[in-house]
Amino acid sequence: MKKYPTNATAITYLLLFLLSGCNQQKELVEGQGYIDVDGGKIWYRVVGKGDKTPMLLLHGGPGMPSYYLKPLTALGSDRKLIFFDQLGCGKSDHITDTSLMTVDHYVEEVAKVVQHFGLKEYYLFGQSWGTMLGTEFYLKHPEGIKAVILSSPAISIPRWLKDADSLISLLPDSVQQAIRTNEKEKLQCA
Numbered sequence: 001m002k003k004y005p006t007n008a009t010a011i012t013y014l015l016l017f018l019l020s021g022c023n024q025q026k027e028l029v030e031g032q033g034y035i036d037v038d039g040g041k042i043w044y045r046v047v048g049k050g051d052k053t054p055m056l057l058l059h060g061g062p063g064m065p066s067y068y069l070k071p072l073t074a075l076g077s078d079r080k081l082i083f084f085d086q087l088g089c090g091k092s093d094h095i096t097d098t099s100l101m102t103v104d105h106y107v108e109e110v111a112k113v114v115q116h117f118g119l120k121e122y123y124l125f126g127q128s129w130g131t132m133l134g135t136e137f138y139l140k141h142p143e144g145i146k147a148v149i150l151s152s153p154a155i156s157i158p159r160w161l162k163d164a165d166s167l168i169s170l171l172p173d174s175v176q177q178a179i180r181t182n183e184k185e186k187l188q189c190a
Contacts, residue, residue, distance in 0.1 A: 026117060026118030026119075028046050028048075028054055028080040028082070028117060029046065030046050030047055030048065030049075030080075031045070031046055032044060032045040032046070034092075035084075035112055035113060035116045036112075037087060037108070037109050037112050038100065038105065038108070039087050039093070039095060039096070039097055039100040039105070040087055040092065040093030040094070040095070040096075041092065041093050042084055042085060042086065042087055042092040042093070042109060042112075042113070043084060043085045043090065043091035043092045044082060044083065044084040044085075044113065044116075045066075045082075045083045045084070046080055046081070046082050046083075046117075047073050047076045047080070047081050047083070048073070048075070048076030048077070048078075048079055048080040048081050049076060049077065049080075050076065050077055050078035050079040050080065051079070052078045052079040053079060053121055053122060053123060053146055054079050054080040054081065054082060054117075054119065054122045054123070055075065055079055055080075055081050055082070055122060055123040055124075055125050055149075056082045056110070056113065056114065056119065056122050056123070056124050056125065057069050057072060057081060057082065057083050057084075057125045057126075057127075057130070058086075058110065058124070058125065058126040058127065058130030058131075058133050058134050058137075059083075059085070059086065059089070059127060059128075059129075059130050060127050060128030060129045060130055060152075061086070061089060061128070061129045061130075062086065062088070062089070062101070062106070062129050063088065063089055064089060064128075064129070065085045065089045065090025065091070066083045066084060066085050066089075066090060067090065069083060069127065072125070082113065082117060084113055086106055086109060087100065087105075087106075087109060088101070103132070103133065103136055106133050107133065107136050107137045107140055107141075110133065110134075110137045110141075111137070111140075111141055114141070114144070119144055120144050121144050121146055122144060122145065122146065123145070123146055123147050123148075123149060124137065124138065124145050124147070124148045124149065125149040125151065126148070126149070126150055126151065126153075127151040127152055128151075128152050128153075128154050129154055130151075131150040131151065131152070131153035131154055131155065132153075132154050132155070134148055134150070135148065135150075135155075
């Protein structure tokens, strides 16, 4: 007499089979495209041939496109790298709704990129403003992040302002006056 598995055993095997696919990372393919986010489409580019843990790169700004991070493509011999321009930057759609210009919105953009590529395990690289964004993203969505890499971190805006004032004080008086005049006029317009 042939033995058949019980319903409980069959269901267990089915669940294990289905769940085994849930932890696999989607294969990253080199190329570029767009991802829909609240407020428009963001542009991305995947480069690299290696099979090590991929890296998601967050550019500075806000307002600066990712193109200046291009030297990091040298890491592509070991792993895939995902570049993208945040909404309002570079090849991504321009922002028409300024209420979207919040840290929370940009954090959710990063979440959309992670979701789009099905990233289960990755490194998160942030440069300048991207370090603040990366830190905020990590605090809300730490799942799968092996490490956060901070390049030229903007961790404390009060400290940054103090350092900028220190550097401005080294400039010629006429340049310092021009900077102070423009800062004052900008504050009055706000």
